[in-house]
Amino acid sequence: MRRMTARPANAHQARLLKLLRDGGPNSRAQLGDQIDLSRSKLAVEVDRLLETGLVVADGLAASRGGRRSHNIRLNPGLRFLGVDIGATSVDVAVTNAELETLGHINHPMDVREGPVAVFEQVLAMAAKLKASGLAEGFDGAGIGVPGPVRFPEGIPVAPPIMPGWDGFPVREALSQELGCPVMVDNDVNLMAMGEQHAGVARTVADFLCVKIGTGIGCGIVVGGEVYRGTTGSAGDIGHIQAVPDGRPCACGNRGCLEAHFSGAALARDATEAAQQGLSDELASRWETNGGLTAVDVAAAAAAGDATALDLIREGGNRTGQVIAGLVSFFNPGLVVIGGGVTGLGHTLLAAIRTQVYRQSLPLATGNLPIVLGELGPAAGVIGAARLISDHLFSPA
Amino acid sequence: MRRMTARPANAHQARLLKLLRDGGPNSRAQLGDQIDLSRSKLAVEVDRLLETGLVVADGLAASRGGRRSHNIRLNPGLRFLGVDIGATSVDVAVTNAELETLGHINHPMDVREGPVAVFEQVLAMAAKLKASGLAEGFDGAGIGVPGPVRFPEGIPVAPPIMPGWDGFPVREALSQELGCPVMVDNDVNLMAMGEQHAGVARTVADFLCVKIGTGIGCGIVVGGEVYRGTTGSAGDIGHIQAVPDGRPCACGNRGCLEAHFSGAALARDATEAAQQGLSDELASRWETNGGLTAVDVAAAAAAGDATALDLIREGGNRTGQVIAGLVSFFNPGLVVIGGGVTGLGHTLLAAIRTQVYRQSLPLATGNLPIVLGELGPAAGVIGAARLISDHLFSPA
DNA sequence: TCTACTTTTTCCACTCACAGGACAAAGGCG
DNA sequence: CGCCTTTGTCCTGTGAGTGGAAAAAGTAGA
Secondary structure (H helix, E strand, O other), X not given: OOOOOOOOOOHHHHHHHHHHHHHOOEEHHHHHHHOOOOHHHHHHHHHHHHHHOOEEEEEEOOOOOOOOOEXXXXXXXXXXXXXXXXXXXXXXXXXXXXXXXXXXXXXXXXXXHOHHHHHHHHHHHHHHHHHOOOOOOOOEEEEEEOOOEEOOOOEEXXXXXXXXXXXXXXXXXHHHHHOOOEEEEEHHHHHHHHHHHHOOOOOOOOEEEEEEOOOEEEEEEEOOEEOOOOOOOOOOHHHOEOOOOOOEOOOOOEOEHHHHOOHHHHHHHHHHHXXXXXXXXXXXXXXXXXXXXXXXXXXXXXXXXXXXXXXXXXXXXXXXXXXXXXXXXXXXXXXXXEOHHHHHHHHHHHHHHHHHHHHOOHHHHOOOOEEEOOXXXXXXXXXXXXXXXXXXXXXO | OOOOXXXXXXXXXXXXXXXXXXXXXXXXXXXHHHOOOOHHHHHHHHHHHHXXXXXXEEEEXXXXXOOOOEEEEEXXXXXXEXXXXXXXXXXXXXXXXXXXXXXXXXXXXXXXXXXXXXXXXXXXXXXXXXXXXXXXXXXXXXXXXXXXXXXXXXXEOOOOOOOOOOOOOHHHHHHHHHOOOEEEEEHHHHHHHXXXXXXXXXXXXXXXXXXXXOOEEEEEEXXXXXXXXXXXOOOOHHHOEOOOOOOEOOOOOEOEHHHHOOHHXXXXXXXXXXXXXXXXXXXXXXXXXXXXXXXHHHHHHHOOOXXXXXXXXXXXXXXXXXXXXXXXXXXXXXXXXXXXXXXXXXXXXXXXXXXXXXXXXXXXXXXXXXEEOOOOOHHHHHHHHHHHHHHHOOOO
């Protein structure tokens, strides 16, 4: 089913759509308070938006003591698809035009199975969401992939952990399959957009969003806009050297942050500790599950296991050291920590904070909150929905 | 003498002024080719600019085979003052409205003597330039100081190497003294703007400009605009840890980049080497000059002194390591190396390049030029003139 | 219940920026 | 010397947008 989603005809309409998206239903008068337009002009633009079907009239607005007014809201039938492709799992969610999550499902999947297999999975999940009555079709989709993306074309470029994806026309292919506009971005950037839209970063113009999952990446927001760098690889901090002559890394260097701390590194370290008999807690989990992941380390740490806590602290120190450098360089107004290892929680956060507050200059850290992300695994898909809505709610 | 410099009344006029600044004299027709305005509208705006006196008619334009046309140019009497306050010296230059340097003088001076003494010096230098007939007065001035600045107010904040400057209202005070608008910024940001306007970074939107002088700093340009960070301390990379548990630094930490490589550190290392008799070349210079600076090291290196070359290579490696991290994070389209130690030239550059190209990922370094600044000590003052002209050539 | 006051919406006339065509001025070229 | 091109000037039409007046529809108090 093809849906003919209209686009705003001018900047005023785009502005109005974003106000309605971020502020929910509003009367014309309330919109007038937030936008710098005369009542007459506003009425004209709203009427045009009503004609396109992008927005609809919707009951009476709460009275402010005068003539009753009708609410205007984004068409409640609009649906966006948010897709977050991780290294080891896929998240898919449906939102309405106000970016409220209507349904969210997760499925384990190795990204290395390649774009064709992954897309099959994504489409199956999207179909499932449709089948459960949440959507009849999609008006747009945002996709996050765990690697650098040539943003304008929506094509992954030289992604280290995604063999087979290099140069694959993700945007084009998915747009074809779904029959709607698609935008593609790095998963970390989408997490940053998610936390900016609905999470801890709502009021901050310049911030960093560090995602510690299978790998480590960092979303950079400058003046409210995601910064992607010259070739789309900005924020690729996993291969910054954290330990001189440290562990060998898949990238060919030694001592990369990612080699010393990440979901993958943590799992390996924990396994080693369990095998060496350093931790009964980890050893028993190893036997039970036939392997260890970051989740096991988190659980062991929560149970007070000293080895697990040490691993987290050690990794937090390394990460904090790198972040301290980034803070000195970038002087953000906020640092958000998120990703799969958020379960490591405050032990990790404390270690990172200690390093940053100790190593960076007071002027940069003086009023710098370092916090965990608020949205957890939803950040990516919300960010994806936000990405496509930003695109569709801009003049064509 | 107070000069009543007009300001553009709207964005079109601002645009025209910047075209004339960056492209020199142009006929109305040529301007029309570069701006998206009808000929009639263009004529009106040009006429208004002529009325304000900001631009003047100036002879005939080169014929393109039709009716002859008059050139329009920025008022040749306009004068900007560019001031670059370094840690150990002050640069002052006069430019015309096209930012061509008409005169440039340098005077050694320790910034630690405080704002009052430094301003006395700056005003004396400005008076000297005036006396030599280069200017009758100034229409605006840009000032660079070696420390973080709260940009909107033009006030240094917590500058580590500038005791006595914290909170001093530089912009206000100098505006009073000079009788013209003043803008203040970090010296490194101005160097970046200088190289962007007239140097190697003319065509690049996102780049880094690393200045290695008495200290080390980095100008960050995002989308053609200088990024200053939340508190104005962005680019303060001198205190990023380059050596774990390395040398103690004035900031209280250990292993800061600045403690291991900078003009000051280099002078100290060279002195040590001379005293230990590791290098005859350096020792003889030490005796001759009664001390050593980065300039001596550069000269010794140029003469083939192995110790001097080692010092430079070692420092370049450290710096390159930090820059490699920044490149991974920021993914710039260009890295410019400048500042006092540019004299160390290609030995330094080679060491930096080696580290960056080895440590950062290919996608970020693939097409990344790392070059020396083109303007040398003029970059700062040109950047300062550019700063104030950007301000004055924007709608009031 | 009636009156006075608000809030909101709709309608209309007026302003202003701007585009684009017509025309004049001033050159080159065969 | 005539024709074409380029440039500058004038003039009018158009459409965006403002702001006031009036109508519509409510609340609060006498």
